[in-house]
Amino acid sequence: MASTSSGPAASKQVTPGSGGIPVLLKAALPSIPVINSLPGVKKASPKGFTGLGYSRPPVTAERAHVEAYAQVCGFPSKDTVPLTYPHMLAFPLHMAIMTDAAFPAPAIGTVHLENAITAHRAIGVGEQLGVTARVGPAQPHPKGTTYVFSTEVRDTEGAVVWESESTYLRRGRGDDDAPSGSVFPPVTPNGIVWKLPADLGRRYAAVSGDHNPIHLYPLTAKALGFPRQIAHGMWSKARVVAALENRLPDAVRVEVAFKKPIVLPGSVELGTETTDDGFAFALSSPRSGAPHLVGATHAL
The missing domain is CATH 3.10.129.10 (Hotdog Thioesterase)
Structure with a gap:
């Protein structure tokens, strides 16, 4: 189901695949002059953008991936996932949103300004989780415009166990009176x-x-x-x-x-x-x- 409404029911579903070069191309092409005006590459106008959401099928926090992440980031090996780990499950959704033609800003050149994570309880290794992400309209910033990506991770009973907000900046004409963060x-x-x-x-x-x-x-x-x-x-x-x-x-x-x-x-x-x-x-x-x-x- 596809929509540009930011409401909870209005989302597309994505099954994360291999990523790699195809995703990088989708991220990069809207930043290249001339090519960025082609159908299928051209981005929507920020003025008409009201929001976009993506979800993924239920995903399991697999031990091998959790431990590989923990090792790179300095966490100990435990039976619960690191506090920041669910961002790994949400990142494919963030990329799906950024590379969607309906999203106004190209992924390449969009800067991650802030991130806030709220964990409501520990998540166990091996838990099955539902992950959704959505973004609303552009917000003014002194250095351009920002987009806030909100993510929810739910357990099998539907309770929100983890959530985050990631703020991304697209540089451009800014508003000196807007909050800077x-x-x-x-x-x-x-x-x-x-x-x-x-x-x-x-x-x-x-x-x-x-x-x-x-x-x-x-x-x-x-x-x-x-x-x-x-x-x-x-x-x-x-x-x-x-x-x-x-x-x-x-x-x-x-x-x-x-x-x-x-x-x-x-x-x-x-x-x-x-x-x-x-x-x-x-x-x-x-x-x-x-x-x-x-x-x-x-x-x-």
């Missing part, structure tokens, strides 16, 4: 430095399905304006959550804002501070102190 308390680095290898983006892509060229090789990243490949934003969030996970409750909200890209290979320094209901945290450059990621956790 979430604000988090400053955090002092605590001396924990992680050295990140050059192949980190490729390793994370292998488990996440996010093969955006900016994360893979120096040549592919330079073609899109970066000096070298950069780490995935959701990897950086997962790595911080992994460092905190034994101190977080099962029911928790974790919000982050992505700042400066992490160039690979490279190093980042962790900072954490306790708050009334959780932690404030940051990843920053050990040399300059410039933030790569800032955020906070809140017990529910």
Whole structure:
């Protein structure tokens, strides 16, 4: 069932396949002049876009995939999935939305600004889950327009066990009066430095399905304006959550804002501070102190 309404019943269904080059082409073609005006490639106008949703058939949190993800992101092996893992089940839906002709913004060049995850309980390895994602109309931003992708993960009884909001920016003519995003308390680095290898983006892509060229090789990243490949934003969030996970409750909200890209290979320094209901945290450059990621956790 297809629709551009943002209501819960208005969604398309997708069965995630092999991804790879076909998906990358669908993501890239709308960014190429002339080609982006062809039928089947041309994007809809933001003015007429009211929303779009996708769902997938029930999916199982398979142990082999959970453990591969946990290893890349620094989580221990457990009988419950890492807090950030359900994003792996939702990512194919985000890509399906972004590569749908009805969605106004090309996937390539759209920047992940913020992510907020709310876990209502721990999810067991082997659980069968229903996953839906939807996005609403464009919202004004000082640097362009943003789109908020909302994801729900339900158990076999229909209860929401995990949800998230991912905010993506499409740069362009902005609105100086629009909100620029979430604000988090400053955090002092605590001396924990992680050295990140050059192949980190490729390793994370292998488990996440996010093969955006900016994360893979120096040549592919330079073609899109970066000096070298950069780490995935959701990897950086997962790595911080992994460092905190034994101190977080099962029911928790974790919000982050992505700042400066992490160039690979490279190093980042962790900072954490306790708050009334959780932690404030940051990843920053050990040399300059410039933030790569800032955020906070809140017990529910």
